[in-house]
Amino acid sequence: MAVGLGPLPTLHPVPGFELGIASAGIKRPGRKDVVVMRCAEGSTVAGVFTLNAFCAAPVILAKKRVLGPVRYLLTNTGNANAGTGEPGLAAAARTCAKLAELAGVDETAVLPFSTGVIGEPLPVEKIEAALPAALADLSEGNWAAAATGIMTTDTLPKGASRQFEHDGVAITVTGISKGAGMIKPNMATMLGYIATDAKVAQGVLQDLLRDAANKSFNRITIDGDTSTNDCCMLIATGKAGLPEITQASGPLFAALKQAVLDVSMELAQAIVRDGEGATKFVTVQVNGGATHQECLDVGYAVAHSPLIKTALFASDPNWGRILAAVGRAGVPKLDVSKIDVYLGEVCIASRGGRAASYTEDQGAAVMAREEIGIRIELGRGTCSETIWTTDLSHEYVKINAEYRT
Incomplete structure (x- = not known):
């Protein structure tokens, strides 16, 4: 039972950020359980990750790659690829390499994310087989479908979106998240993805995400369990055509900061409202x-x-x-x-x-x-x-x- 959580609001497309969804059938046939996200070339990406010592293989890999040029984010549900040791790291790297091959980018430009059952081998072949369909499905308007594609025990998809104007130019911030149990984040949430078409220097973007996470995702709890797979990503595509934000000051930064916080807060509270078995x-x-x-x-x-x-x-x-x-x-x-x-x-x-x-x-x-x-x-x-x-x-x-x- 989702408390006060209804249908998804309007999720405005973010220029330069596309999402594609496909079925790998990881837990059940036909389930849309693979999501590919493509960032426009030149995008900056920031991330916050779980502090759980048994962090999942995709978390380890994503943390190493987030500072480099990032072009694709690859998410699977139904399997956490956590507690899987070296074979799990190899499996995460293999799925990234396959996506990179299909997309024509360096494999270090692909970040992996997984959620689901801990301790089971990642079904690499199933995920690889679904990648062509996910790439073919890429669209800036696929936020709602992607919100459903990243769900596990969630009963409803979760998304939020804000728009504001600066010097006559519209700026968009849109995000989705998933999570309903094993929720007491120690960085962000189970999985969260927020994108904006503002142009933001990587260091400023990282500080912005960390501050927003501390005020939102790091203030929710359902059962006191911090997941092995918690990640939240903030992507700035720079497609709005405004000057780059290079420092945490000024009216454009202030407006973007408020929009990112509003989206983060709405996503975080949606997780609580959809908490497993929650009635309050x-x-x-x-x-x-x-x-x-x-x-x-x-x-x-x-x-x-x-x-x-x-x-x-x-x-x-x-x-x-x-x-x-x-x-x-x-x-x-x-x-x-x-x-x-x-x-x-x-x-x-x-x-x-x-x-x-x-x-x-x-x-x-x-x-x-x-x-x-x-x-x-x-x-x-x-x-x-x-x-x-x-x-x-x-x-x-x-x-x-x-x-x-």
Whole structure:
């Protein structure tokens, strides 16, 4: 069940960036599970990648190649090519080499991405066989089809798009993402691709993506699991015909930064809304921290608590579970007498105990909503952080118990 997530919005084509989709039948016959993306010559590319020590073979290869001239991105679903050792690296390189051969580019100009089951050999032959069809399908208008092509346990495709004008020239930022489980990114998201027709120097583009990821993809969690395959890419084709952005300042950079952040935020929140088995979309806001890190520590302690997440699923205003999570977050010298906790607009706890004005009916009314806010006022400083998460339902257990079948 996707909470508040409907059909894809209009995804504006990005001049100089094409997408093609084909079927390799990796998990089931006929499934569109291979996506090829072509970047115009001269494009700059930035990437953020998982910090999981068991990172997948395609992640290792993409990290090595992202700074060079990049022309193609190759994504397969149904197989993560993670936990596969040297054979997995060879398999990832082989698929890139085949695409490079077909496209007439150097194999180092191809970046691989995979998502799916961990620990199984990559079906190289199936992917290679699908590449000609994917190349033949390349089009700037294929964003929606590609959003479906990169899905695994997602119930709906995820995309976002923004346009703005600078000196009378239209600039487009469009992106897609996938992810519904194994979500607690430590860089970006499961898989995300964002493109713009602005011209941006690689160093500026990398900093822009890292900042956007930290404010969006790095603030979501479904189950506290950081994937082996997390990647998010930002491509600037330079086809808009404006001067190159060479520094992080000026009105053009500011407008592009806001558009990239808006797209990243929409994609990140869509992942949470489509969380495996999710019935609630939950915003955890922590204010008044002495540091941003302690706000994050408190926020994630609440967002990851199985007791809180199951109470959310049951619409049970068991506010004691929230207090317990805040208390064990590891914040040094935490003075609970200064802490206030809110469910939506309702103060449920104040000065270390139940708020005098609180009633169970008030809490139950908030918990019955599909979208719930939990706000924690620490009373220690001026820092704030916001995290987005889900409840934990019977369906989440079922999906993951049956994932390999």
